[in-house]
Amino acid sequence: MPRVLAIDIGGTRMRAAAFEGELLAYEVLATEVEKGPDHVIKRLLEASHRVLKKVSWEKIDGIGMAVPGPLDRVKKTINSPPNMPGWDNIPIGDIFESEFNAPSFIDNDANAAALGEAIYGAGKGASVVTYFTVSTGIGGGCVIKGHIFHGAGDNAAEFGHQKLDPFGPPCGCGRRGCLEALASGTAIARRAKELLLHNPQSLLWQIVQGNIDKVSARLVAEAASKGDALSLRVIQEAGFWLGLGIANIINLFNPKVVILGGGVMNAGELILKPARETALQKAIPQLASIVEIKVAGLGEFPGLYGAGEVALQGLRGELDTL
Amino acid sequence: MPRVLAIDIGGTRMRAAAFEGELLAYEVLATEVEKGPDHVIKRLLEASHRVLKKVSWEKIDGIGMAVPGPLDRVKKTINSPPNMPGWDNIPIGDIFESEFNAPSFIDNDANAAALGEAIYGAGKGASVVTYFTVSTGIGGGCVIKGHIFHGAGDNAAEFGHQKLDPFGPPCGCGRRGCLEALASGTAIARRAKELLLHNPQSLLWQIVQGNIDKVSARLVAEAASKGDALSLRVIQEAGFWLGLGIANIINLFNPKVVILGGGVMNAGELILKPARETALQKAIPQLASIVEIKVAGLGEFPGLYGAGEVALQGLRGELDTL
Numbered sequence: 063m064p065r066v067l068a069i070d071i072g073g074t075r076m077r078a079a080a081f082e083g084e085l086l087a088y089e090v091l092a093t094e095v096e097k098g099p100d101h102v103i104k105r106l107l108e109a110s111h112r113v114l115k116k117v118s119w120e121k122i123d124g125i126g127m128a129v130p131g132p133l134d135r136v137k138k139t140i141n142s143p144p145n146m147p148g149w150d151n152i153p154i155g156d157i158f159e160s161e162f163n164a165p166s167f168i169d170n171d172a173n174a175a176a177l178g179e180a181i182y183g184a185g186k187g188a189s190v191v192t193y194f195t196v197s198t199g200i201g202g203g204c205v206i207k208g209h210i211f212h213g214a215g216d217n218a219a220e221f222g223h224q225k226l227d228p229f230g231p232p233c234g235c236g237r238r239g240c241l242e243a244l245a246s247g248t249a250i251a252r253r254a255k256e257l258l259l260h261n262p263q264s265l266l267w268q269i270v271q272g273n274i275d276k277v278s279a280r281l282v283a284e285a286a287s288k289g290d291a292l293s294l295r296v297i298q299e300a301g302f303w304l305g306l307g308i309a310n311i312i313n314l315f316n317p318k319v320v321i322l323g324g325g326v327m328n329a330g331e332l333i334l335k336p337a338r339e340t341a342l343q344k345a346i347p348q349l350a351s352i353v354e355i356k357v358a359g360l361g362e363f364p365g366l367y368g369a370g371e372v373a374l375q376g377l378r379g380e381l382d383t384l
Numbered sequence: 385m386p387r388v389l390a391i392d393i394g395g396t397r398m399r400a401a402a403f404e405g406e407l408l409a410y411e412v413l414a415t416e417v418e419k420g421p422d423h424v425i426k427r428l429l430e431a432s433h434r435v436l437k438k439v440s441w442e443k444i445d446g447i448g449m450a451v452p453g454p455l456d457r458v459k460k461t462i463n464s465p466p467n468m469p470g471w472d473n474i475p476i477g478d479i480f481e482s483e484f485n486a487p488s489f490i491d492n493d494a495n496a497a498a499l500g501e502a503i504y505g506a507g508k509g510a511s512v513v514t515y516f517t518v519s520t521g522i523g524g525g526c527v528i529k530g531h532i533f534h535g536a537g538d539n540a541a542e543f544g545h546q547k548l549d550p551f552g553p554p555c556g557c558g559r560r561g562c563l564e565a566l567a568s569g570t571a572i573a574r575r576a577k578e579l580l581l582h583n584p585q586s587l588l589w590q591i592v593q594g595n596i597d598k599v600s601a602r603l604v605a606e607a608a609s610k611g612d613a614l615s616l617r618v619i620q621e622a623g624f625w626l627g628l629g630i631a632n633i634i635n636l637f638n639p640k641v642v643i644l645g646g647g648v649m650n651a652g653e654l655i656l657k658p659a660r661e662t663a664l665q666k667a668i669p670q671l672a673s674i675v676e677i678k679v680a681g682l683g684e685f686p687g688l689y690g691a692g693e694v695a696l697q698g699l700r701g702e703l704d705t706l
Contacts, residue, residue, distance in 0.1 A: 225631060315535060316540035346542060
């Protein structure tokens with residue numbers, strides 16, 4: 063099997079690994095995105111050298127990278143992701159290629175995570191796998207027979223921007239009622255803040271000590287797990303909308319497996335139960351009957367596995383299958 | 385090019401053609417579905433013989449069939465479509481194979497129409513084509529690089545059953561707020577009837593002579609085209625919902641072309657304008673910027689072209705690509 067340097071760059075953390083169908087060695091670093099691309103890339107190159115040294119690889123066959131979109135897969139550039147100010151037209155592929163003297167292949171983080179989970183994680187062996195990242199925003203990816211479905215313009219599977227309620231809350235995309243505006247971490251925090259104003263007796267209020275700016279999806283989940291009625295309601299509502307979004311994806315993509323990843327899923331059964339129940343109840347029964355709804359199986363590494371697999375497929379010339 | 389007998393069976397009309405990348409000869413017949421499968425199949429076999437005779441083909445290489453779902457593509461059976469009572473487990477493939485001594489290949493009507501339009505019609509040359517049939521119900525199909533995307537269980541692209549409004553009107557599928565319940569011919573007629581009760585002065589009321597049971601999507605479109613305010617509102621509302629459904633399909637499948645077919649699209653710009661405007665306004669701009677929204681290019685024959693193409697791909701062993 064080819065020897066691959068796998069890279070996963072996120073807004074908060076970044077990772078480098080020596081990948082050979084599994085992670086032989088890896089490092090996880092804080093991205094420190096506020097210090098700008100030069101700083102971040104320098105540290106990522108250093109970490110890459112360290113992981114390759116750990117496995118004593120003097121030469122690698124390819125580099126696979128999972129990076130935030132928008133990006134250009136052909137030019138291998140990162141093009142101004144919303145959460146990475148200053149990353150404008152950064153030739154991340156070229157930088158790594160000249161450092162390690164090997165071809166690079168890049169894809170966006172959600173697609174890479176979907177591919178990682180489809181090939182090595184919760185979707186192993188399934189013909190059609192759809193993946194939701196439920197985090198600050200909501201991203202998606204669809205893998206058909208082992209290949210990422212990219213769409214005509216490299217932007218398919220924007221699962222977070224399906225409209226579920228045309229008169230719903232405003233979304234960061236400028237429209238209303240997108241799944242992302244109803245079930246993301248941001249949406250959960252916003253909804254909890256709205257309700258908190260009228261519920262100063264709630265546990266969540268105590269947890270944030272009356273400082274509403276401290277409310278986050280993580281704290282809402284924490285309060286919910288301790289029985290706070292307000293927080294339970296917010297998480298369950300988010301679960302309902304997530305389930306409705308999953309039902310649509312089931313009816314449109316007819317997947318064998320729907321995988322749920324991202325930080326919000328750390329809320330566990332609190333959000334998973336209403337999401338799963340709603341999805342299976344709202345999808346067409348024939349399609350619901352064949353689908354499994356699962357949490358991601360690769361922990362914090364679906365993007366890293368996916369980056370590795372992107373390189374393997376790139377080296378085999380299979381990246382543009384779909 | 386192989387010589388193909390192409391068959392398209394619908395609830396109202398059925399068609400047979402001699403197909404060689406184009407329709408060399410064809411017949412269109414009333415299905416007479418109420419007379420049962422034996423009667424229908426007998427007449428369709430006779431029509432098939434007549435079209436083959438017209439082009440003097442004594443032997444054919446394959447048979448392609450577009451039929452209403454649910455169906456079994458492997459067993460080549462029709463399995464109790466909702467609008468075809470008595471068609472339970474009908475081995476339509478075997479019947480035609482033994483009559484014409486050639487292999488048969490079948491797919492559902494919406495998939496076949498999508499494929500026909502993608503290869504020979506309004507989607508020619510596009511890498512990702514999505515197709516809506518807007519008729520009594522709303523069906524869909526997605527063609528990726530020239531092949532039908534079937535999903536894991538052969539039921540992908542149920543575009544009519546995306547939920548757009550969880551508290552919307554009931555749908556035939558037993559759920560609420562599906563696109564089909566908001567923008568199909570059935571939905572248009574239902575909404576017009578609701579409004580008509582309070583608007584006996586409207587032109588639509590005159591057209592149906594006060595007999596509300598006569599209201600159909602076709603008559604609503606006719607009244608709208610003559611300026612009837614009630615009917616205009618109904619068609620425009622349906623156009624809005626159709627546009628929202630198209631926006632979701634754009635965000636999820638990132639198609640190069642969205643094609644709109646089916647009887648309801650005979651309302652022309654009355655429904656197309658609000659649908660197109662809403663779709664382009666609600667979809668993510670980057671994805672909206674590359675998409676073309678078009679009406680079907682093959683008139684009443686997308687299913688027949690698609691059936692022919694299904695046979696060509698079947699003979700080349702390409703049917704299970706996706």
